[in-house]
Amino acid sequence: MGQSQATCAPAVLIRDLSKRFGAAAALDRVSFDVQRGEILGLLGPNGAGKTTTLHVLLGLVRPTTGQVRIFGLDPHRERAAALRHVGFASPEALMDWRLTVEENLRVYAEFYGAEQGAVARSLGVLELESQAATKFGELSLGQQMRAGLARSLLHSPELLVLDEPTASLDPDITDKTRQLLLALRKDRGLSILYTSHDMAEVEALCDRVIFLHHGRVVAEGTPLAVSRRVLSRADLDAASLEEVFLKISRDGGL
Amino acid sequence: MSSLVRDRLRRVRALVLRYLLLLRRDPARVVDTFYWPLIDIAVWGLLTSFVARRGANLPNAIGIFLGAAILWNLFFRCAQDVSVSFLDDVWSRSVVTIFASPLSFGEFAVAIMLLGLVKLLFTLIAMSVAAWLLYAFSVFSLGFALVPFIGNLVLLGWSVGLVSLALILRFGGRWAIVAWSLPFLLMPFSSVFYPESVLPPVARVVARSIPANHVFEGMRTVVMDGRMDWGRLGWATTLNLFYLALAASVTAWVFRVALRRGLLPKVR
Numbered sequence: 001m002g003q004s005q006a007t008c009a010p011a012v013l014i015r016d017l018s019k020r021f022g023a024a025a026a027l028d029r030v031s032f033d034v035q036r037g038e039i040l041g042l043l044g045p046n047g048a049g050k051t052t053t054l055h056v057l058l059g060l061v062r063p064t065t066g067q068v069r070i071f072g073l074d075p076h077r078e079r080a081a082a083l084r085h086v087g088f089a090s091p092e093a094l095m096d097w098r099l100t101v102e103e104n105l106r107v108y109a110e111f112y113g114a115e116q117g118a119v120a121r122s123l124g125v126l127e128l129e130s131q132a133a134t135k136f137g138e139l140s141l142g143q144q145m146r147a148g149l150a151r152s153l154l155h156s157p158e159l160l161v162l163d164e165p166t167a168s169l170d171p172d173i174t175d176k177t178r179q180l181l182l183a184l185r186k187d188r189g190l191s192i193l194y195t196s197h198d199m200a201e202v203e204a205l206c207d208r209v210i211f212l213h214h215g216r217v218v219a220e221g222t223p224l225a226v227s228r229r230v231l232s233r234a235d236l237d238a239a240s241l242e243e244v245f246l247k248i249s250r251d252g253g254l
Numbered sequence: 255m256s257s258l259v260r261d262r263l264r265r266v267r268a269l270v271l272r273y274l275l276l277l278r279r280d281p282a283r284v285v286d287t288f289y290w291p292l293i294d295i296a297v298w299g300l301l302t303s304f305v306a307r308r309g310a311n312l313p314n315a316i317g318i319f320l321g322a323a324i325l326w327n328l329f330f331r332c333a334q335d336v337s338v339s340f341l342d343d344v345w346s347r348s349v350v351t352i353f354a355s356p357l358s359f360g361e362f363a364v365a366i367m368l369l370g371l372v373k374l375l376f377t378l379i380a381m382s383v384a385a386w387l388l389y390a391f392s393v394f395s396l397g398f399a400l401v402p403f404i405g406n407l408v409l410l411g412w413s414v415g416l417v418s419l420a421l422i423l424r425f426g427g428r429w430a431i432v433a434w435s436l437p438f439l440l441m442p443f444s445s446v447f448y449p450e451s452v453l454p455p456v457a458r459v460v461a462r463s464i465p466a467n468h469v470f471e472g473m474r475t476v477v478m479d480g481r482m483d484w485g486r487l488g489w490a491t492t493l494n495l496f497y498l499a500l501a502a503s504v505t506a507w508v509f510r511v512a513l514r515r516g517l518l519p520k521v522r
Contacts (some may be wrong), residue, residue, distance in 0.1 A: 023515055055519055058354040062513040080261065081354035091518070093351040096272070096342070098279045103272075110268030111355040113261060135279075137346075151351070 006106040009072030011159045011191035015018035015067035026052045028215040034134025039192040041206035048212040050195045087152030090163035112155035123149040136240045199241035269365035291327045298323040298388045316475040324381045329407040333372035336415025399476045409494035413501040420508040445470045465490040
């Protein structure tokens with residue numbers, strides 16, 4: 001990968017990505033990009049292929065066919081170089097429950113080669129200073145998620161991959177998290193690939209959305225454009241992703 | 255040193271430090287490292303005293319049994335630490351978090367093998383002190399031979415540990431019991447507390463293919479005859495290098511299978 005190609009490559013490039021587990025197709029020729037500085041919502045009902053897409057992107061699952069790139073780098077062949085650009089948080093991605101939040105973050109700061117002071121800065125951004133010495137296993141689910149977000153920001157990544165990051169958060173923290181993500185995008189030009197079942201949140205946050213259903217992309221565009229097309233209502237003047245979600249879940253949206 | 259190597263070393267060091275922090279935070283880990291080895295020293299020491307009092311014709315019985323108990327424990331700890339370290343991540347559901355970072359599986363494997371080495375030192379010190387205090391036996395009386403003996407048992411422990419890790423990765427944490435039983439599968443053929451010559455002929459053939467058998471035979475030669483059996487040492491080392499390469503290849507292959515089948519995020 002040449003330097004010039006890497007510097008102009010999109011944050012995420014996925015082309016004709018297919019993943020089969022035995023006879024079952026988890027992903028079927030999925031293609032999309034996340035542009036630099038863009039917040040993209042990857043949506044769909046349970047089992048649509050969102051998490052599999054994220055796992056392939058993070059090098060945790062090898063694709064059957066297709067191309068995956070992070071800033072032009074293949075996370076399966078250039079693992080360390082590609083993943084250094086990425087921060088990842090998910091309710092399924094926990095840290096060691098016996099270590100304190102600060103100890104866990106120190107370890108991950110080393111994994112990513114984060115700069116000095118990164119742990120304190122991340123704890124501050126997520127307002128977790130008072131929990132720094134608490135064992136990770138003693139945190140509430142919401143606090144664990146915030147600690148995961150703090151971990152994902154340690155190395156000042158250029159891409160955040162967030163799998164339902166606000167699933168266990170109360171409305172106040174959810175709102176703060178949303179403001180934080182928007183601020184990060186504004187200040188650092190951060191790109192965000194985001195999954196959520198909270199459609200109101202997606203409308204508030206995402207520049208573009210992609211709906212997956214049975215492993216296929218069934219709708220793509222701005223929240224408003226997708227709402228108009230899937231709901232066949234050209235007169236809509238505000239996105240209605242909740243309705244889109246229900247329609248796609250029930251009849252594939254087509 | 256290139257930045258690539260420096261980055262790799264930094265990640266390996268971070269993982270080793272994390273597991274060492276766990277030693278401090280999780281008292282249950284102390285049981286693994288100290289409790290069972292010390293129980294072994296006590297039991298084998300008492301057995302040896304009993305044998306000696308009955309006037310059995312077994313010169314240097316204390317050296318044979320306690321030396322064997324110490325060396326076997328080092329092998330067992332080394333094998334077990336590899337799989338337990340991985341299980342720590344499985345149980346804390348941090349496998350995805352770890353492997354979504356720049357850390358590679360190779361770096362992970364190296365880190366948990368190095369960790370085994372560090373914990374082995376703790377176990378060696380604890381058992382040596384206990385054997386000296388309780389039975390006036392110094393494992394260091396084996397002299398220079400101790401280094402290649404322990405080195406070979408570490409290599410074998412890593413091989414068995416990697417195979418255990420591969421089993422857990424492929425079949426899940428419920429296979430931990432099977433994985434932990436592997437060292438005991440080798441025990442009857444390893445001539446730990448008795449010479450190879452007492453084994454039935456077929457078992458002797460199997461024993462000769464197991465590096466630990468050559469290590470324990472070699473240890474007895476040092477204790478009883480006061481000389482080093484270089485032939486045994488050569489066999490042990492050759493077999494160990496072969497098995498370690500094989501175990502590393504099998505584990506790397508299982509990791510690739512896990513990536514293909516999507517097992518890594520699901521391992522429980």
